[in-house]
Amino acid sequence: MSKQNVILLHGAGIITVDPEERVYLNGAILIEGDRISAIGKSDLLVAEYGSRADEVVNLEGHWILPGLINTHVHTSQQLGRGIADDVDLLTWLHERIWPYESEMSEEDSYISTLLCGIELIHSGVTCFAEAGGQHVSGMAKAVEKLGIRACLARSTMNTGEGLPALWAQETTETCIKVQEDLFTRFNGSADDRIRIWFGLRQILNATDDLLMRTKEAAAKCNTGIHMHVAEIPYENEFVTQSRGVEHGTVTYLNKIGLLGQNLLAAHSVWVSPSEVEMMGQAGVKVSHCPAAAMRMLGFAPITEMLSAGVCVSLGTDGAPSNNRMSLVDEMYLASLINKGKVVFDRGTTDPTALPAETVLKMATINGARTVLQSHQIGSLQVGKKADLIIINPHKWTMLPLHDPISNIVYCMRTENIVSVMCNGHWIMRDNKILTVDEESVIAKAKEAAAKLIKRAQIQLPERGNVIR
Ligand SMILES: [Zn+2]
Numbered sequence: 001m002s003k004q005n006v007i008l009l010h011g012a013g014i015i016t017v018d019p020e021e022r023v024y025l026n027g028a029i030l031i032e033g034d035r036i037s038a039i040g041k042s043d044l045l046v047a048e049y050g051s052r053a054d055e056v057v058n059l060e061g062h063w064i065l066p067g068l069i070n071t072h073v074h075t076s077q078q079l080g081r082g083i084a085d086d087v088d089l090l091t092w093l094h095e096r097i098w099p100y101e102s103e104m105s106e107e108d109s110y111i112s113t114l115l116c117g118i119e120l121i122h123s124g125v126t127c128f129a130e131a132g133g134q135h136v137s138g139m140a141k142a143v144e145k146l147g148i149r150a151c152l153a154r155s156t157m158n159t160g161e162g163l164p165a166l167w168a169q170e171t172t173e174t175c176i177k178v179q180e181d182l183f184t185r186f187n188g189s190a191d192d193r194i195r196i197w198f199g200l201r202q203i204l205n206a207t208d209d210l211l212m213r214t215k216e217a218a219a220k221c222n223t224g225i226h227m228h229v230a231e232i233p234y235e236n237e238f239v240t241q242s243r244g245v246e247h248g249t250v251t252y253l254n255k256i257g258l259l260g261q262n263l264l265a266a267h268s269v270w271v272s273p274s275e276v277e278m279m280g281q282a283g284v285k286v287s288h289c290p291a292a293a294m295r296m297l298g299f300a301p302i303t304e305m306l307s308a309g310v311c312v313s314l315g316t317d318g319a320p321s322n323n324r325m326s327l328v329d330e331m332y333l334a335s336l337i338n339k340g341k342v343v344f345d346r347g348t349t350d351p352t353a354l355p356a357e358t359v360l361k362m363a364t365i366n367g368a369r370t371v372l373q374s375h376q377i378g379s380l381q382v383g384k385k386a387d388l389i390i391i392n393p394h395k396w397t398m399l400p401l402h403d404p405i406s407n408i409v410y411c412m413r414t415e416n417i418v419s420v421m422c423n424g425h426w427i428m429r430d431n432k433i434l435t436v437d438e439e440s441v442i443a444k445a446k447e448a449a450a451k452l453i454k455r456a457q458i459q460l461p462e463r464g465n466v467i468r
Contacts, residue, residue, distance in 0.1 A: 004033035005054050005424065010042045012059035012390070013404060017066050017364045017379040021357070023404070029064065031386040034191070034424035039382060061394055063404060066380050067126025067387035067422060068327045069367025072226075072266045072287035072315025075142070076101065076109045076133030078116035079449035081319035083458055089232060089296055094162045097320060099456040101134050101155065102164040108448050109138030115445040116325055117146040118438055121428050123326035124417040126387040129287070129371050131226055131266060131318070132156060132199030136182050144190040147427040147435040149387065151371050152186065153199035153226045154179055156214070160205040172209045176217050183221050193423055195371075197264075200227040203239055203249050208256070215258050224372050229253070229265035231297050236270055250275035259284050264370055266315065269293055269300040276301060280308035285370040288362070290333035291324065292317035299341045302334070303353055313370040314362050326414045327363055335359050335409060356409035390419040 010028035016039065028045035030038035030053070038045055050056060077097070084096035104112075120128060127149035130139060136154045143150045156175050157167050179198050187196040198218045200206050206214075218225045229249050230236060236248025245252045250271050253259040261283040268286045271279070279286065288302050292315075305312050314330045316322050338354040368378025376385045393401050397413045420428040427435050 006049070006052060007031040007055045007057070007424075008045065008049050008053035009057050009059055009064060010046050012042075013063040014039070014380060015063065015065050015360070015405060015408070016381065017361060018381050027064070029380065029388070031421075031424055034385055036380060036382055036384055036386050039380060059390060061392070062418070063391040063393060063408070064380070065124070065389050065391060065408070066364045066378055067389055067420065068124045068363045069313065069371060069378065070120060070125045070128040070316055070327050071264065071285075071313040071367050071370045072131050072289050072317055073116065073120070073128050073325065074131050074133050074318030075113040075116040075128075075139055076104060076135065077318035077320050078112040078325070079108060079445060079452055081323050083453065083460065084320040085323070092296070092320070096458055098162070098164050099458055100452065102166050103452055103456040104134045106135040106138040108452055109133065109135035110142050111441070111444050111448045113139045113142035114146065114436055114441045116319070117142060117148060118433060118436065118441060119325040120327075121146065121148060121420050121433055122417065122431075123328050123414045124389040124420060125327055126389070126420060126422040127367070127371060127373070127377060129153075129197070129226060129264060129315070131228070132201055136186070136196070140186045140189065140194055143194055145436055147193075147425055148422050149193040149377070151195045151197045151224065151226070152182075153197040154182060155201055156199045156210070157201045157205035158210050159207050163205065172207065172213055175210055176213050180217060180221070183223065187221070187223070191423060195223065197224045197226050200225060202228040202231065202235065203252070204235060211256060211258055218262060224262045224264055225258070226264045227266065229268045230270045230275075231267050233270055247272050247275060250278060254278045254282065262372060266317075267293060267297055267300065268305075269297045271301065273304070276304050276308045276310065279305065280310045284310065286310055286312045287315040287370060288312050288334060289315040289317040289322070290330055290337045292321040294333075294337060296321060299337070299344060302338050303341075306358070311366050311369045312362055313367040328412055328414045328417070331359050331363050331409050334362065356406045359409045360405055386424040387422050389417050389421075391416050392418045
């Protein structure tokens with residue numbers, strides 16, 4: 001067996017997000033290979049391991065955090081950033097996103113995922129859950145190169161109004177078979193950084209047969225299902241009428257047994273109090289995407305879900321619905337929006353709603369539970385994978401640092417994240433991504449995006465008095 005690389009990071013503040021919520025003011029972490037093998041006070045670890053480490057990094061004045069986990073992102077939509085701003089949901093989907101996605105090539109998906117990955121890494125993300133996009137093989141190639149961790153899923157639809165012909169003809173059989181093949185080909189690849197999940201775009205685009213077969217196939221593969229759930233009131237009306245249940249999507253998914261531990265329910269905005277209870281009891285995981293919800297969907301009952309024991313994590317959603325792929329921004333928004341929701345609901349303020357430590361857990365350990373990997377990521381603990389980020393707070397954005405956890409949630413900007421490690425490897429050092437050449441990806445992305453929008457015949461109305 002080849003010798004494992006040993007790295008000692010010391011002299012830093014460490015927010016572990018472990019079960020005891022330990023925060024070291026002057027701590028150290030020892031990394032051997034892809035795992036954390038020791039964590040504790042800096043002077044003790046330096047004395048014990050300093051001489052045998054291959055790399056010793058003095059991080060005085062910096063803070064170390066678990067890598068952030070983005071639980072809802074559409075990597076193949078990155079080239080479509082800005083194609084669907086300030087439009088209603090049907091225009092967004094039928095006239096912009098579906099034409100864009102149906103014209104996408106495997107190479108486009110690869111470039112789009114690289115571009116998205118660059119933004120994710122800069123914002124401290126070491127693991128993401130793909131919501132279901134185009135050409136999973138292109139995504140997997142990009143994730144392998146980027147060095148991050150991902151749960152990839154294919155956009156899966158077999159019914160629905162206005163669906164491009166390419167997808168409308170897909171049978172349930174094909175939908176399942178294609179995903180099973182992807183599972184066989186890519187699950188556990190890239191040093192086990194890649195996991196393959198089953199995708200269900202949303203209930204408006206899935207027959208009952210597809211829902212049930214997806215549940216069975218995911219159980220057989222022992223993997224997760226990623227689905228958009230209860231996004232708009234119309235979705236609940238549609239389910240009530242077509243499936244004859246009392247409230248909507250969540251009630252129906254509960255009835256057919258799809259609401260379970262391995263369901264990642266994105267958004268879950270329009271859910272009733274009894275549906276929140278159902279979600280808690282079933283152990284379903286929710287990805288709260290604050291920016292996308294404010295743009296298109298509405299206020300999700302996040303504090304109610306957390307009180308009911310639902311595991312809620314954070315996501316950015318795709319570039320055409322947000323448009324910032326920064327989980328740092330989502331942490332800030334999550335707290336503000338859910339404090340604001342109290343005023344909306346009860347006509348009174350509650351600044352204690354969704355405090356900073358809860359938001360930080362949503363972005364880390366809850367994210368790990370959401371992607372079904374809390375045994376190995378989401379907190380800094382001995383035996384877990386070395387997925388971590390280093391923050392330099394000594395900038396005008398974050399100082400002074402009276403209350404570190406609060407500053408990380410309320411003040412930190414993406415630019416404060418200086419280095420990122422995933423699976424024991426540095427993927428960004430001193431703000432420079434080491435795994436891909438950013439300039440070359442940006443150049444390729446500009447070209448691919450322009451060609452794709454042209455092929456998809458997407459025409460954006462001009463804003464302002466444009467002078468050529
Ligand atoms: Zn989405």
